[in-house]
Amino acid sequence: MSRKQWSAADIALGMDRPISRRDVLHGLALAGTSALAGPLLGLPAAAGAAEAAPPAAPGDDNYPPAWTGLRGSTTGTFESAHALRDGAPLPAFTDTGEEYDLVVVGAGLSGLAAAYFYRAQAPGARILLLDNHDDFGGHARRNEYHLDGKLHLLNGGTLLIDSPRPYSAVADGLLRQLGIDVPALIRRGELPVLFDEDGPRRAIFLDKETFGADKLVVGTKKKSWVHFLGDAPIGAQARADLVRIQEGKVDYYPGKDSAQKKLLLSQISYLDFLRDVAKVDPQVLAVYGAFTKGEWGVGIDAVSALDCWGIGAPGFQGLGLTEGSISRMGPTPAGYVDTGGSLRLHFPDGNATIARALVRSLVPAVAPAGNIDQLVTARFDYGQLDQAGAAARLRLRSTVVQARNIGDTAASTGAEIGYIREGHGYRVRARHCVLACYNMLIPYLCPELPAAQKAALHSLVKTPLVYTSVAIRNARAFKKLGIQGVYAPGSYHSSLLLNPVMHIGKYHGPRSVDEPTLVFMQRTPCKEGLPEKEQNRAGRAELLATPFETFERNIRDQLGRILGPGGFDPARDITAITVNRWPHGYAPEYNALYEPELPEAQQPHVVGRARLGRIAIANSDSGGAAYTDVAIDQGHRAVQELLAQAPA
Numbered sequence: 001m002s003r004k005q006w007s008a009a010d011i012a013l014g015m016d017r018p019i020s021r022r023d024v025l026h027g028l029a030l031a032g033t034s035a036l037a038g039p040l041l042g043l044p045a046a047a048g049a050a051e052a053a054p055p056a057a058p059g060d061d062n063y064p065p066a067w068t069g070l071r072g073s074t075t076g077t078f079e080s081a082h083a084l085r086d087g088a089p090l091p092a093f094t095d096t097g098e099e100y101d102l103v104v105v106g107a108g109l110s111g112l113a114a115a116y117f118y119r120a121q122a123p124g125a126r127i128l129l130l131d132n133h134d135d136f137g138g139h140a141r142r143n144e145y146h147l148d149g150k151l152h153l154l155n156g157g158t159l160l161i162d163s164p165r166p167y168s169a170v171a172d173g174l175l176r177q178l179g180i181d182v183p184a185l186i187r188r189g190e191l192p193v194l195f196d197e198d199g200p201r202r203a204i205f206l207d208k209e210t211f212g213a214d215k216l217v218v219g220t221k222k223k224s225w226v227h228f229l230g231d232a233p234i235g236a237q238a239r240a241d242l243v244r245i246q247e248g249k250v251d252y253y254p255g256k257d258s259a260q261k262k263l264l265l266s267q268i269s270y271l272d273f274l275r276d277v278a279k280v281d282p283q284v285l286a287v288y289g290a291f292t293k294g295e296w297g298v299g300i301d302a303v304s305a306l307d308c309w310g311i312g313a314p315g316f317q318g319l320g321l322t323e324g325s326i327s328r329m330g331p332t333p334a335g336y337v338d339t340g341g342s343l344r345l346h347f348p349d350g351n352a353t354i355a356r357a358l359v360r361s362l363v364p365a366v367a368p369a370g371n372i373d374q375l376v377t378a379r380f381d382y383g384q385l386d387q388a389g390a391a392a393r394l395r396l397r398s399t400v401v402q403a404r405n406i407g408d409t410a411a412s413t414g415a416e417i418g419y420i421r422e423g424h425g426y427r428v429r430a431r432h433c434v435l436a437c438y439n440m441l442i443p444y445l446c447p448e449l450p451a452a453q454k455a456a457l458h459s460l461v462k463t464p465l466v467y468t469s470v471a472i473r474n475a476r477a478f479k480k481l482g483i484q485g486v487y488a489p490g491s492y493h494s495s496l497l498l499n500p501v502m503h504i505g506k507y508h509g510p511r512s513v514d515e516p517t518l519v520f521m522q523r524t525p526c527k528e529g530l531p532e533k534e535q536n537r538a539g540r541a542e543l544l545a546t547p548f549e550t551f552e553r554n555i556r557d558q559l560g561r562i563l564g565p566g567g568f569d570p571a572r573d574i575t576a577i578t579v580n581r582w583p584h585g586y587a588p589e590y591n592a593l594y595e596p597e598l599p600e601a602q603q604p605h606v607v608g609r610a611r612l613g614r615i616a617i618a619n620s621d622s623g624g625a626a627y628t629d630v631a632i633d634q635g636h637r638a639v640q641e642l643l644a645q646a647p648a
């Protein structure tokens with residue numbers, strides 16, 4: 001294989017440096033796997049899909065959390081499902097002869113919770129979980145690094161035990177049963193903030209492509225924006241407008257009461273509000289352009305001004321809006337509550353700790369028993385996940401392409417589930433089946449669903465997202481620049497954050513800025529100007545077509561430009577990169593800009609989740625909100641539906 005010729009600019013960024021640029025094809029390095037490619041819904045051709053590289057560290061061959069390179073939904077996880085969508089015929093399924101009480105499709109938090117609840121009500125039940133990824137947890141994914149011999153963790157997806165509503169008794173109860181006592185963990189104060197001498201820091205990177213010059217603007221939240229903006233490349237009018245939006249108290253709708261104003265704000269986007277109501281300079285729109293990307297995965301043109309008010313966006317201070325949401329708001333109402341969950345507390349690997357706690361409970365052989373502190377550092381034995389004879393089995397790299405009732409739906413005696421693994425079709429049987437996978441796929445798995453239900457499921461378009469983890473030699477540049485996180489509205493990743501230092505059990509974050517550490521970066525691939533779901537689709541297509549090399553070049557360039565003035569050299573200081581790619585990320589939520597207000601029973605996620613004989617539907621999609629408590633609640637509901645109809 002000829003060696004790649006890098007340009008001088010690439011060499012300056014470190015593109016020629018030896019880091020793992022692995023993508024995996026069902027756990028196999030891509031090179032040489034095309035011979036395995038099966039017909040029909042089997043493996044895809046490997047051509048040009050990614051670069052193969054050895055595992056991250058010796059001994060990590062069967063330990064997906066430690067794999068770096070392109071992760072999340074890797075090549076090999078989605079091709080069978082996409083072929084099914086595109087009308088490819090089903091393969092011949094080999095009957096495994098395996099029979100279970102419950103088969104769960106999708107080992108994300110919802111599917112894992114469903115398995116947990118089923119077993120609680122049917123002790124001794126035999127359970128199989130099937131998931132298309134090479135790791136479990138769905139979005140709740142663990143990124144594990146060993147830097148200079150020390151364990152460092154980051155979330156590859158789901159981070160916080162947060163929710164815009166109090167955790168239900170079911171979801172809160174599950175966490176407690178798993179040994180996760182959120183209030184007690186908050187009291188222990190696991191999440192100190194670095195470099196906090198001066199109050200919380202605010203840092204914005206203005207890039208030359210958008211603002212004419214690269215500039216990192218840093219200040220404390222105590223200081224007025226007049227001082228904060230300093231010598232930023234922002235014109236005089238835009239400066240005045242920024243200060244007005246951040247700190248002014250202008251009533252843009254004089255004479256209207258709070259309810260009337262809320263209704264008006266629910267009918268326009270935040271972009272409309274800033275541009276047409278507050279009439280700000282266009283540069284201001286560029287500053288706020290990525291404000292909504294973390295929460296909704298789309299630009300400010302596709303989220304209502306009212307929903308932005310709900311998460312504390314600036315500009316509404318003078319409107320005199322009363323607290324509380326209205327029905328035209330998405331599930332992110334004003335007064336974001338801390339009950340049950342927490343807006344600040346998270347485990348070092350995010351909610352992957354919840355997934356790991358569930359897996360350890362279901363398959364005790366994967367890790368030693370212990371409390372939640374011990375779980376954080378436990379190394380799982382992935383070889384134990386799918387052992388014949390175990391009460392619960394978790395089979396990875398297995399894409400389900402069919403789920404059908406045995407006999408008539410109304411008088412079904414069970415379900416048959418067909419899946420593809422390493423290019424071959426297999427079939428298992430179960431008394432009950434929970435589809436905890438992406439709901440928009442379900443019409444293809446169950447073609448016998450009623451047309452209205454299929455239409456509802458098809459409409460549940462998910463939001464693509466990228467969470468990137470970057471290992472760096474030290475955090476000196478952050479210290480020198482006086483920053484922990486940066487909002488970068490015009491850049492490839494719209495935010496970055498130095499991994500917060502936390503200590504839990506034997507896990508200890510860096511004690512000095514001289515130690516290696518991790519940086520978290522977030523990108524939301526979307527196409528502004530389109531309706532929300534079209535933005536999602538366009539972003540997904542872009543994401544699936546973007547090679548790791550493009551991510552890497554952008555990451556190196558962005559970190560070099562933001563942190564360079566602090567002494568950071570991307571060629572020297574970056575030691576590993578993990579790009580967690582989620583083409584199907586957040587569950588769809590109600591958006592007043594594009595959707596009619598409907599009674600609950602007519603909402604698409606409710607119509608879509610109707611049970612079909614012995615097959616029930618879970619996943620956060622079926623709860624209409626992208627939160628962990630919803631994923632858990634929906635897993636619980638699906639199990640109750642099945643057991644109410646046919647007890648185990």
Ligand SMILES: Cc1cc2nc3c(=O)[nH]c(=O)nc-3n(C[C@H](O)[C@H](O)[C@H](O)COP(=O)(O)OP(=O)(O)OC[C@H]3O[C@@H](n4cnc5c(N)ncnc54)[C@H](O)[C@@H]3O)c2cc1C
Pocket residue numbers: 081105106107108109110111130131132133137138139140156157158159160161162163398399400401436437438441465466467582584585586587618619620621626627628629631
């Ligand atoms: C980047 C990111 C960050 C997030 N951060 C937060 C947060 O901080 N707090 C929060 O509460 N929520 C967060 N969320 C929302 C998150 O989606 C939920 O909290 C929760 O993790 C969803 O769990 P789930 O089981 O419903 O879905 P998923 O995690 O998507 O799990 C579904 C699983 O089913 C699998 N699957 C799909 N199709 C098939 C098939 N045909 N065969 C087999 N398996 C299949 C999927 O690959 C996946 O592994 C975040 C989401 C993303 C993407």
